[in-house]
Amino acid sequence: MGHSLLEALNVRVVGSGEKILVLAHGFGTDQSAWQRILPFFVRDHRVVLYDLVCAGSVNPDYFDFGRYTTLDAYVDDLLNILDALGVQRCTYVGHSVSAMIGILAAIRRPELFIKLILIGASPRFLNDKDYHGGFEQGEIEKVFSAMEANYEAWVNGFAPLAVGADVPVAVREFSRTLFNMRPDITLFVSRVVFNSDFRGVLGLVKVPCSIIQTAKDMSVPSTVAYYMKNHLGGRTTVHPLNIEGHLPHLSAPNLLAQVLRQALPK
């Protein structure tokens, strides 16, 4: 399992240092999203990078539609990678869907994680009685059908919204990785993500968490960050970023790196 998995998911370990930092990318990107964050940490950390199985940079044949129906399968991948690398303790930085993967992984194997740093995380995207996740079921269905109808067009429309349109380089980069994903996989993953509901399990997380939330994130209302803070079981802090967009590591890497440095366990 170990070796082939490391290869299939393009696992890389860079940098030097005793501390291990896992950078896990989110939906629509791959590990290249961390490119501009990475240099800030390689001196003091061994940084583990990998691609989610749904990323465009992974051979789509590895994407087993039967297996990746829940995020638990992604958690298996993450834990297998960490085990294969012999990681005992690490700090985990997860963006979007990887934030949720990190939460599940920390529930399953709390001893493995010193701290979780969650960027643009949401336990549930759909609105509920007492919960504002930001989306209504109907909207999501429309997004899905748009995705099916013309993937490229959807990507071109979605990317600037997600990034915050004033950073063309970041938009371009996000569009590239998003478009690299095979459309059916993108759709499938989005369905899995939108079908996930983590609200009930947040209390099981005992690992300390830092939530990094931008001022305006089209996918995650800022109330969600505080919902998470109130429900996560461990010591949790929220770091608001005064910028727009769901992908601060692409659009404001410098700022994010500063905040990450603050959030990293001392």
Place this chain on the structure above:
Amino acid sequence: MPTPVNAARQCLTQEAAVALDEAVAVARRRGHAQTTSMHMVSSLLSLPSSSLREACMRTRNNAYSTRVQFKALELSLSVALDRLPSSQAGKIEQPPVSNSLMAAIKRSQANQRRQPENFSYYQQQQQQYSSCSSVPIVKAELQNLILSILDDPLVSRVFGEAGFRSYDIKTATLRPGNSFHSPHLFGYSSRRIGEVMMKNKKRNPLLLGVSYGDALKSFLEIVRRKIDGVLPVGLSGLTVICVKDEILRFVNGDLDQDSFRLRLEEVERMVENAVGSGVVLNFGDLKVFCGDVVCTDGLRYMVSKLTGLLQIHGGKLWLIGAAATHEIYFKFLNKFPSIEDDWDLQILPITSLTFSMGGSYPRSSLMESFVPLGGFFSMPSDTNSALSSSCHYVVRCHLCNEKCEQEVKALSDGGSCDSVLEQSQSSLPSWFQIAEYSKQNGVADLKAKDDRLSLNAKISGIQKKWESICQHHHYNQAFTKGYTSQFGHPFPRVTGFQVTQEGKENASKDSSKQSNESSPEQGSNNVISSLSSDLWQSPPFKEPNTLDVQSKTNKMDLLSKPGENPSNFDSEIGGLKLSASSAGINNCRTPTSVTTDLGLGSVSACTNKDFEKHVDQTHMGSLQQYKVNDPKALYKSLVERVGLQEEAIYAVVEVITQCQTQMIGLHGASRSDKWLNFRGPDRLGKRKLGLAMAEMLYGSTDSFIFVDLSFQDETTHSDALWNLQVMNKYNVSMRGTVVDYLVEKVTKRPSVVFLENVDKADLVVQNSLFHAAKTGRFMDLSGREVSISNCLFVVTTRFNKGINCFFSGNEIVACSEEEILLVKGHAMQIWIGCDLNDDHTSEKSTQSDPISVNKRKLTGSSSQGRSTDRIGILDMSKRAHKGVNRYLDLNLPADASETLSKEETETESSSENLKSWLEDFEGQLDGVVVFEPFDFEKLAERLIKDVKECSNKIFGFECSLEIESNVMQQLLAAAYLFDITKVDEWIQRVLKQGFVKAIGKYSIDTRSVVKLLTCDGDFSEDQQAGSLLPAGVILN
């Protein structure tokens, strides 16, 4: 002989019957005489959660995409359906089931009966039915029906044409976890439940999560239906007993204890007699144990009973239950703290809701293409309702078929309408609508369609926005501006330069290389074929007042002024910076900016020596200005501006002139960039000097680029004041990194680049600074290199090599600069008291100031004792001269001092790395200039003297004068930030007036004590911006 539909339905489970009804509907719509296997296939593929389609998807040949294969399947199927004979009698309401399909149904029934694991089930059923007269029939399940139909040679051929092999599909259908609808998800969670149950400890799963219901249901279903392959082998033959209703009734008091006990005994017997691996007892949702109406005794009884059962039958009995949230579980845990051990529970987070492939990609792809073909896969319009209530769906399909078809048509019309819309908008097509969906919380697409005009308007709005974005983030502007300012710089000697053809070719080669490097991933085709053509196309050049760079570079043939110092030309070779931007490449693609560095310095092989010289002069112009001037004059004017730090200024001038005249820069002859480190305290002095240098050497403070690399929060007065003076300042909320910012700025014009706290810089910045200091070229993060010739880099560190440690709170600093910089403007008052003691200079008076004593206490507690280490000489009452040290009232907000100390520890922890980097870095610099701490003590003495003089003058005699330390700090800060003359002026104007008023109000004699205090918390509102001194003094 075809079978009537009703008879055939008898042989099917409800699920399979739904599929048959759908097949009948297809046959009817097509006007076929019989419902055949082919119709059945069509129906099976179009079902909301079609396991057949799903199986196809998993078996699909990797050589083709799913879309292609399904397209092919749909084609071959439609061809096959077209071949079927149509009914002669016109449309039949229910085309009877053909022999071949009926045979398939019978095969599946037989198959089901033969399956050994089903044997007991049918026997049981037979017993149940024995009371009835009707003969029990085996009802064919959908899965078996699919398998049988795939055996049909016709069907097999249709699939074969699309590249599917029946055999593969069958295997896929049979594959574990896929045997009933929405299998995927729950296959997974069920497997995990199984894994928990196989453990030795913590073997009883408690599902936790809002969406536990589906996972639990599917697990129970798997167990009940004995589906193999999902659960571990050790769990085969499990039995499920659900006691959740009994428990619910019992804890609510609806069921008495005896009946409950009986039920549990029944359970116990079943466990004892269980044939398979054991019994799973489902106790349901923990919620019911936490409600208000719960009878606590009953609950305790129930829990203890179950605990007892587990203890006795541990190996063969499992408990399973669920809770929606951790909070509910936590409540339960509070009631029964040991429950986790007693029940041996293992929490299993469940985070996924019902997930069916029904609404997903493959079906929709079929739909999409089938609609134009006439929609013979009937479409359930609402996937969700169809899923949950298939009966309803059937009814609708039969009775409301017309309506359904209408809907389909509307949908397809809508689709084509959309696509028309797409085509009509060339560059920003349908995504816009999607964008709008997500942005405006779902504008109905119909509305969007109706409103095409506004849509168009919006689209053009977006296009405009993009254009502006393109321009905004475009280096064209920077380039243009940079060039105008460079060429237009009013240096009489500098007249221009000539670019040879050779140089131009170089440039275009370079630029194309650069563009490739800068955007390798985009794969964009913005390779600049020819620099000049691109320059022509660049939008900003269309502006009439912009320089026509191409013609300038070609035609400007002006000579340098003779009689220049020749040594300058020999040694200093500047770089010609050209930043060229390719104009918009594609509609939506932002132009990538490319800066080309001609790197003339390194192209020393260039034959045209004159050319180099010209360029040198062009760029040297600005630097030469001070070179021509007398260094002494420079020194003098710098001292004039800065006021203090004469030694440091002298050292700076020395380093600069040395580099100039002797041409022995550390970097050899070809470098015209200078690097200095200002080391030591006096942050303000360093800043002032930096700013003055920009003014003196580069002619304007515009050429001053400032970055504080420690990115501290700027809340202090001095920061606000400083920000007013600095034009080019990076702050952390800017998009892009420091390095990008610097690269952009230095390409515009040669400047003083002032980098404060370089020791606090992050690794990335450190590396690029090191690289720049070493090579004279600045590289931004995308690999773009620019020359930094003629720039003067000033980095500052608080680090002092002599002391070899960071200044910290432990040191005895008379009055730290940090404190002074944090001072805020308070209102001030004069307090007149009477000193009854004759000897007003005695030691007693050291404690005679109750206010400052009080405040000291406050400060001590609020800054957590840190301030108490600091010994101040700032008690500026007269006694201070006697050397009585007092603790300072720092007036620091508690959190501010905390962050300070936090930062310090952080710095110290990584100081090892820093030191080595700093040493290496300093090795690359032209010079290190050490700054002395600002002498606040001396300043304070002088200010006291001034105040005293002032009071003496007014009162006419010497009385006891006390100046509270807060007031003193305020005066010091004002003197430090602005100028001592400003404070003198204030004393002469404002304070004097206060004293005069005091005389009028009180009788003051030699025994009076005059105190100058701040009004606590009362910020003087009327102060001018930037002033720390109140416009009037309150008399108390």
